[in-house]
Amino acid sequence: MINTGVNKEFNMSAGIEKNPSKKSFKLSPYLYIGPHLILFTIFFLFPTLYGIYISFTNWDLIGAPEFVGFANYQEILFNQDSTFYDQLRTGLGNTFKFVLFTVPACIIVPLLLAAGLNAKPKGLKFFQALFYMPTLFSVSAVMIIFSMLFSVSFGPINHYLSVDTNWLATQPYSWIALVTVTVWWTIGANMIIYQAALNGISKDLYEAASIDGANSFQRFFRITLPSIRAQILYTVVITTISQFNVYGQPLMLTKGGPTSSTTVLLMYIQENAFGTGISIAGIGAAMAVILGLCIMVVSAIQFIFLRQRD
Amino acid sequence: MKKTGISKIVAFIFLLLMAFIWIVPVLYTSITSFKSEADIQTNAFTILPINWVIGNYQDVLFDNTSAPVAKWFMNSLIISVSQTILVLVIVSLAAYAYSRMKFKGRDAIFVFLMATMMFPAVVNLIPLYNIVDKLGWVNNYLAAIVPGAAGVFNIFLVRQFMKGIPMDFDESARVDGASDFQIFLKLILPLIKPVLTVVALFTFTASWNDFLWPSIVFNDVEKMPITPGLQLLQGMYALDVAHALTGALVAIVPTFILYLFTQKYFMESLSLSSGVKG
Known part of the structure; x- marks a missing residue:
């Protein structure tokens, strides 16, 4: 105070x-x-x-895993008498086939659609919304719809083509069906990316090329493609990663058939680890690591991409 | 001028043909869901139903004996909404710290997180089941809600967006006596609404459409979400076109409606996440 x-x-x-x-x-x-x-x-x-x-253990998902070194890898990679060896060969082979068949289609189709949309025709918004829409649907819903469309006896595809092709149980039709469904279901995102990219190309470039007498073919390969190179590379990477994880389409559409010709590796992994009977989680994990390594190679490229932006 | 006119017409015709392929499966499904199975067996290929019926919907939704679609639908709704909220909270908090706070190890942790995005999810599938089982979450909604919130990509996305907000905003708020949390809540959150909307939409649809993981962690038919549920439905109605397609249609309605109202965000989000500017 x-x-x-x-x-x-x-x-x-x-x-x-x-x-x-x-x-x-x-x-x-x-x-x-x-x-x-x-x-x-x-x-x-x-x-x-x-x-x-x-992947280096023997495990039934319940008890304690028992370390076995490289035995699982030895089994699935080199033991030709083992069913797991066959599973890996078939499963990984079919997964690679799926990637090889779908990735080019999932680049080219949306690129064509984007090019069409870029001409700003009537109904642009409607077309864009329609092609993107299936991306929002679940794999199981889409596979139910297409298994009915491709159905031998009551499928509208056979009816209107006036054929009786067994689309889902004979080759090469099973692969055709799988690729068709995958394109229908997944191209939306790539299309939007290309559309944005094409919009960004300066009109002056095309006009200059036209004056120099370039035809539309030359303009596409000399101007359009180089200008959207980055987006193409990006979409190839993300599309490849997602197609390596293919599971639901063959599971629900072709049931892996005919005779395992569309059984992909993830189906064998799921079956070994979580199928009926005793779990063979160690073998499943080794298969998962091998599939994972394939994906990682592609993901590494994506990582470099994102780091560049950061 | 003439040239662009022609290319517009060519483009329109091409798109119209493609649109036919894209719209037929959806129309076929919607229309068939209103046909009675008896009509399909006798007159399979009338374009419109001979008699319009809603019985398929009643059967599929409320026949709880084997494929409780209405229950699955509610399960999915609970799971997807919960996961969306969880992700929004966790991601916005983390992205705020990584983009606007200074602390030891910040950049090292973030780069490490980014690097782990290379790790393929397939490798953790089997142990993740084991963890969820140990937590007692098998056949529990939590199994489908919580692990999905562990991802890194959304943090990256929101952080990128936050970096576009000038740091001066925070500084002046701090001078006025605002705490970090107040800045986050009152200043930053309202500004990042667009990117949070994108994260919410993508989380919801991804959660709704997730197939492999929930088909592993739910074997109780009553607890299952709708996407793995449809696999059971397909088995049940393998020879019953109308019911199978009705089930599929019910499953795609929510994401379809969401899409109708938020199309703009889905389109914009892709340029956000693809990152390579046009």
Whole structure:
């Protein structure tokens, strides 16, 4: 009360400390990233590392995994008498076939659609919405629809083409059906990406080329393609990754047939680990690691992409 | 001028032909769902139903004996909405810290997270089942809700967007005495609504359409979401066109409606996530 000077000083320092005291209330940055990091560790990082470990073990998903070194890999890669060797050969082979058949189609078809849309015809918005729409549907719904469309006896495709092709159980029709369905279902995203890219190409380039006498073929290969090179590369990468994970289409449309000719590796992985009977999770995990390595090669390219943007 | 006129016509005809291929499966499904199975057996290929019936819907939705589609639908709704909310909260918090706060190890952690995006999800499938089983989540909604929120890509997306907001905003708010959390809640969140909308739409549809994972963690028919459920439905109605297609149609209605109202965001989001600017 008497010594006002001290009081003043005290008040002043209190005033200065107002900010630091508030700062002690501030949540640590780790509390912001914590919830995600916890989920990330439990449900992504740990199971990924554990999945690699499991591939070196004998495991039935219930007891403790028993370490067996490279035995699983030895079995599926080199033991020609093993059913798992056959499974890997068939499954990985069919997965690669699927990637090889679908990726080019899933680049070229949306590119053509985007080029068509880029001419700004009547009904642009409607066309765009229609081609994108199936992307929003689930694989199981789409496969039910197409299994009925391709049905031998009551399918409209056979009826209107006046044929009795067994689309889903004879080759090469099963592959044709799978590729058709996949294109119908998945090209939406790529189309929109190309559309945006094509929109960005300067009209002057085309006009200059026309004046120089370039025909539309030359214009496409000399101007259009080089201008959207980055988008093409990006879509090839993401499309390839997603097609390597193919599962639902052959499972529900062709049931992996005829005679395992469309059974993909993920179907064998699922069957070995979670199918009926005792789980052979170790073998399943080894197959998953091999499939994963194939995907990783492609993903590495995607990573470089995203880092460039960062 | 003449030239562009011709190319417009060529483009239109080409798109019209393609549109036919794209629209037929959807129209076929919608129309067939109103045909009675008896009509299909006798007159399979009339374009429109001879008698319009809604019996397929009643059967598929409320015949709870073997394929409880209405129950599956509700399960999916609960799962997808919950996961969307969880992802929005977790992602916006994390992206805020990675883009606007300074702390030890920030950039190292973020680069590490980005690098893990290369890890293929197929490798963690089997152990993830084991973890979820140990948590007692088999046949529990949580199994389909929580693990999906562990991804990194959305954080990357939101962080990119946040980096476009000038840091001056935060500085001036801080001078006015706002705490970090206030800045996040009152200043940043309203500004990142567009990217959060995109994250929400993509999370919802991805969750609704997820197939492999839920078909592993749900074996109780009552608890299952609709996407793996349809596989059972396909087995049940293998020779029953009308009912199978009705089930498929019910499953695609929610994402279809969502799409009708939010088309613009889906289109814009692709230029956001593809990142390579046109």
